[in-house]
Amino acid sequence: MKKVSVVFFALAIFFVGFVFAEEVFTLEQPAFITSAGQSPGALQMTVVCKMVKLDYTFEKLMTADDFDPQAYNCAIFVVGASGKGLGAAGIDIDEETARVVALAQKAKDNGLPIVLTHLEGAARRGASSDLLFNELSPFADALFIKEESDAADQMFSNIAEEKEIPIFFFEKTADLKNVISEVFGL
Amino acid sequence: MKRRILAFIFYILGVIAVCIIATVSFISMKINPVLNGPGVTETVKLSNWFEGIKNTNMDTNVYVFDSGVEGGSILILGGTHANEPAGILSAIVMLENIKVETGKVFIIPYANNSAISHNDAMEGAPEFYHIDLPDGSTRDFRFGSRRTNPTDQWPDPTLYNHQSGSTLGGGEVSNLNRCYPGDPDGYPTEKLAYAIVQLIKNEKVDIVIDMHESSPEYPVNDAIVFHQNAAELAITAQMMLEMDNIQIRLEESPVNLRGLSHREIGDSTDAMVLLLEVANPSQGRLRGKTDEDLVVTGLDKFYVQAAKEGKLYAPYDENGYPISLRVARHITTIDYIIQSWNMMSEKQILIDDIPSYENLINDIGSFLIEHEG
Ligand SMILES: [Zn+2]
Numbered sequence: 001m002k003k004v005s006v007v008f009f010a011l012a013i014f015f016v017g018f019v020f021a022e023e024v025f026t027l028e029q030p031a032f033i034t035s036a037g038q039s040p041g042a043l044q045m046t047v048v049c050k051m052v053k054l055d056y057t058f059e060k061l062m063t064a065d066d067f068d069p070q071a072y073n074c075a076i077f078v079v080g081a082s083g084k085g086l087g088a089a090g091i092d093i094d095e096e097t098a099r100v101v102a103l104a105q106k107a108k109d110n111g112l113p114i115v116l117t118h119l120e121g122a123a124r125r126g127a128s129s130d131l132l133f134n135e136l137s138p139f140a141d142a143l144f145i146k147e148e149s150d151a152a153d154q155m156f157s158n159i160a161e162e163k164e165i166p167i168f169f170f171e172k173t174a175d176l177k178n179v180i181s182e183v184f185g186l
Numbered sequence: 187m188k189r190r191i192l193a194f195i196f197y198i199l200g201v202i203a204v205c206i207i208a209t210v211s212f213i214s215m216k217i218n219p220v221l222n223g224p225g226v227t228e229t230v231k232l233s234n235w236f237e238g239i240k241n242t243n244m245d246t247n248v249y250v251f252d253s254g255v256e257g258g259s260i261l262i263l264g265g266t267h268a269n270e271p272a273g274i275l276s277a278i279v280m281l282e283n284i285k286v287e288t289g290k291v292f293i294i295p296y297a298n299n300s301a302i303s304h305n306d307a308m309e310g311a312p313e314f315y316h317i318d319l320p321d322g323s324t325r326d327f328r329f330g331s332r333r334t335n336p337t338d339q340w341p342d343p344t345l346y347n348h349q350s351g352s353t354l355g356g357g358e359v360s361n362l363n364r365c366y367p368g369d370p371d372g373y374p375t376e377k378l379a380y381a382i383v384q385l386i387k388n389e390k391v392d393i394v395i396d397m398h399e400s401s402p403e404y405p406v407n408d409a410i411v412f413h414q415n416a417a418e419l420a421i422t423a424q425m426m427l428e429m430d431n432i433q434i435r436l437e438e439s440p441v442n443l444r445g446l447s448h449r450e451i452g453d454s455t456d457a458m459v460l461l462l463e464v465a466n467p468s469q470g471r472l473r474g475k476t477d478e479d480l481v482v483t484g485l486d487k488f489y490v491q492a493a494k495e496g497k498l499y500a501p502y503d504e505n506g507y508p509i510s511l512r513v514a515r516h517i518t519t520i521d522y523i524i525q526s527w528n529m530m531s532e533k534q535i536l537i538d539d540i541p542s543y544e545n546l547i548n549d550i551g552s553f554l555i556e557h558e559g
Binding site (some may be wrong): 172173 | 435
């Protein structure tokens with residue numbers, strides 16, 4: 001009787017562990033980070049990554065042609081459209097969308113996990129930001145989203161649910177450190 | 187006959203009296219009181235760094251806080267636009283309270299001293315506003331103009347060909363924040379910009395903060411505008427502010443917008459440059475009656491209406507946007523920028539007695555020194 005229950009518990013723990021292991025989303029360094037929309041959000045992401053000492057490379061205007069997928073273990077797209085940022089880069093929203101979609105396609109083709117993040121809150125939600133996010137969401141393996149960005153319409157929650165991908169929420173920008181530390185196992 | 191001559195003499199005397207009163211009042215506008223605080227180690231004229239503005243109304247007081255302990259340095263500018271009072275008042279509150287323990291601080295409360303010597307009468311702007319002090323007295327502050335006084339610089343050209351190659355509206359040559367990096371042989375306002383840049387270069391200033399206010403309907407509002415070299419500083423400060431539930435926008439300085447402090451000083455010196463904006467209805471186009479009350483309380487019924495319709499870029503309601511809150515935001519942002527700097531640089535800047543956000547909101551008057559007259 002005792003033996004049976006020990007085996008039973010061992011099996012139970014094994015299966016529970018197995019189930020959880022499947023649900024835990026992890027990423028490996030080094031990470032590649034780019035902007036999708038040229039808002040300051042991408043820079044915020046790099047500052048957070050620097051704080052947790054993540055090994056990353058940031059190129060806000062990286063093109064698919066110049067991108068070397070062999071050099072990285074994941075790609076992070078920080079979505080946020082800024083008219084000023086796009087203007088300063090001398091590109092429009094259509095060119096920016098084409099650039100990031102081609103880049104995501106190349107990353108995906110080379111087996112890199114892709115994360116989309118929106119961290120500038122409701123102030124950075126608008127037609128252009130949403131367009132970029134929706135164009136990129138077919139490539140996403142996970143979402144890192146500021147709670148306030150999702151609060152009004154749950155757009156990000158709905159995308160995660162539809163695609164059955166994990167979504168990591170954080171309240172304040174500084175809390176994104178916890179998400180990155182957790183996912184990268186820092 | 188005699189009566190007519192007497193009447194004529196009285197009339198002439200009256201005209202002379204009005205002229206004298208107007209002249210005295212006008213000239214008095216050009217003289218600013220010298221401020222002081224417990225931590226000020228030296229008060230120097232800006233012309234110390236560029237002779238070209240000496241004995242002109244463009245010259246202005248620079249308050250120096252030299253700890254004598256080697257460290258970093260920061261220049262804090264108020265009054266780039268003299269019709270944006272929270273920037274000037276923040277500089278004054280800092281200079282009348284802080285003590286510097288490590289490094290060096292420079293504060294210029296009236297960056298465009300000429301612009302504080304007149305106001306925009308056509309905008310219905312008040313000449314003065316006042317803050318109540320704890321002892322029941324008041325402290326009066328002048329409300330100036332966005333631009334240099336025409337008696338110091340006139341006429342402006344039809345178009346302003348900025349040295350970068352950009353063409354700006356002619357009037358912008360009397361807007362200090364379009365004249366950077368300045369020109370030693372240019373218009374008086376360009377000379378002023380040049381003098382400020384000379385101070386930054388000669389004193390090897392590490393951080394420059396330029397304080398402003400902006401209309402609540404303008405998208406760059408309650409914001410830190412940062413030169414790309416100052417990105418980490420701005421972003422870290424934003425995260426710290428957010429931890430205190432103070433929301434602030436981040437805006438990267440566009441490379442093609444020329445003449446502005448954050449672009450030109452950042453490009454032409456080693457300093458990290460940030461510009462702070464806070465929402466102020468007395469700047470805006472939607473405002474109603476423009477008086478001292480509006481400047482101090484920031485409360486305007488048309489802005490309350492605009493906020494309800496979702497047209498504003500600042501969290502605005504029936505509480506207005508009082509100058510105490512605007513100053514608290516500026517000073518707390520500066521505090522966190524310095525803390526961010528200290529996290530990433532060995533050249534420390536340690537300052538004591540920076541008034542706290544809550545205390546400033548509750549009673550800004552208690553951080554002002556009583557002045558006579
Ligand atoms: Zn301004």
